[in-house]
Amino acid sequence: MRIANIHVVVTGGASGLGLATVERLHRSGATVTIFDLPGSAGAEVVERLGERVRFAAVDITDEQQVATAFEDAAAASPLRGLVHCAGRGKPMRILDRDGNAAAMGDFAGVVELNVMGTFNVLRFAAQHMAKNEPLDGDRGVVVLTASVAAYEGQIGQINYAASKAAIVGMTLPAARDLAKVGIRVCTIAPGTFATPLLLNAGRPDIVDALAASIPHPSRLGDPDEFASLAEHIISNGMLNGETIRIDGAIRMAPR
Numbered sequence: 001m002r003i004a005n006i007h008v009v010v011t012g013g014a015s016g017l018g019l020a021t022v023e024r025l026h027r028s029g030a031t032v033t034i035f036d037l038p039g040s041a042g043a044e045v046v047e048r049l050g051e052r053v054r055f056a057a058v059d060i061t062d063e064q065q066v067a068t069a070f071e072d073a074a075a076a077s078p079l080r081g082l083v084h085c086a087g088r089g090k091p092m093r094i095l096d097r098d099g100n101a102a103a104m105g106d107f108a109g110v111v112e113l114n115v116m117g118t119f120n121v122l123r124f125a126a127q128h129m130a131k132n133e134p135l136d137g138d139r140g141v142v143v144l145t146a147s148v149a150a151y152e153g154q155i156g157q158i159n160y161a162a163s164k165a166a167i168v169g170m171t172l173p174a175a176r177d178l179a180k181v182g183i184r185v186c187t188i189a190p191g192t193f194a195t196p197l198l199l200n201a202g203r204p205d206i207v208d209a210l211a212a213s214i215p216h217p218s219r220l221g222d223p224d225e226f227a228s229l230a231e232h233i234i235s236n237g238m239l240n241g242e243t244i245r246i247d248g249a250i251r252m253a254p255r
């Protein structure tokens with residue numbers, strides 16, 4: 001599907017990979033609606049980019065907020081794309097230092113955001129896209145965000161790895177399910193990208209070591225490289241039902 005003049009919702013669009021996607025799609029002539037938390041920089045992004053960008057303050061885990069935000073977005077102009085970037089992890093171990101079992105909340109919270117949140121935005125995006133007339137063969141395109149942790153979860157990532165593996169697992173059945181209404185679904189599994197999520201998470205020397213461990217190129221990914229792949233997935237009509245790693249050939253070590 002061509003990018004110019006289409007309307008795309010980008011969740012988590014106020015920061016990191018989502019923000020880079022907003023900027024790239026906007027440069028390519030799309031209208032973009034950012035779904036992000038009320039306390040995010042969404043309004044500032046709108047002010048900076050100007051016309052063709054809107055911000056909806058939405059918690060993607062909230063059923064009513066997401067339903068209303070999609071209703072409003074689709075009423076403004078037909079919704080053709082969803083790039084779903086909102087998500088995060090929270091380090092946890094199965095046993096704490098004293099050998100006690102982990103709190104369920106640390107597991108459930110990440111699953112709630114990354115798995116339930118993904119399904120929540122997927123279902124409402126599909127509902128609105130299914131009403132479109134086909135454009136370049138598609139009624140809509142959905143791009144989800146997993147992580148290489150879906151395949152090589154590290155110690156401390158049991159909740160995050162399980163949640164991202166669930167997104168990889170959703171991709172093919174979602175594409176098969178929505179094929180009858182002409183909606184494509186792909187997932188991007190990023191390696192290590194220079195975003196606030198990663199840069200604020202660890203000591204600079206640990207981040208440097210992580211970058212050095214990437215075979216080639218030995219650097220963190222540029223968020224615009226993620227955005228470029230998201231844009232390509234929207235524009236390439238044959239991509240469907242697939243998870244694409246973008247990671248400089250990194251395979252994460254146990255820790």
Ligand SMILES: NC(=O)c1ccc[n+]([C@@H]2O[C@H](COP(=O)([O-])OP(=O)(O)OC[C@H]3O[C@@H](n4cnc5c(N)ncnc54)[C@H](O)[C@@H]3O)[C@@H](O)[C@H]2O)c1
Binds near residue numbers: 013036089191
């Ligand atoms: N940065 C990396 O190296 C990397 C690697 C693999 C996967 N990822 C995944 O990419 C996605 C984006 O990560 P990022 O690095 O850009 O992070 P980021 O923290 O820079 O941006 C995430 C955005 O999501 C928003 N968000 C969080 N919870 C939300 C909610 N409940 N409702 C609405 N918005 C919410 C945040 O406000 C923020 O603006 C995440 O799913 C993350 O797991 C990132």
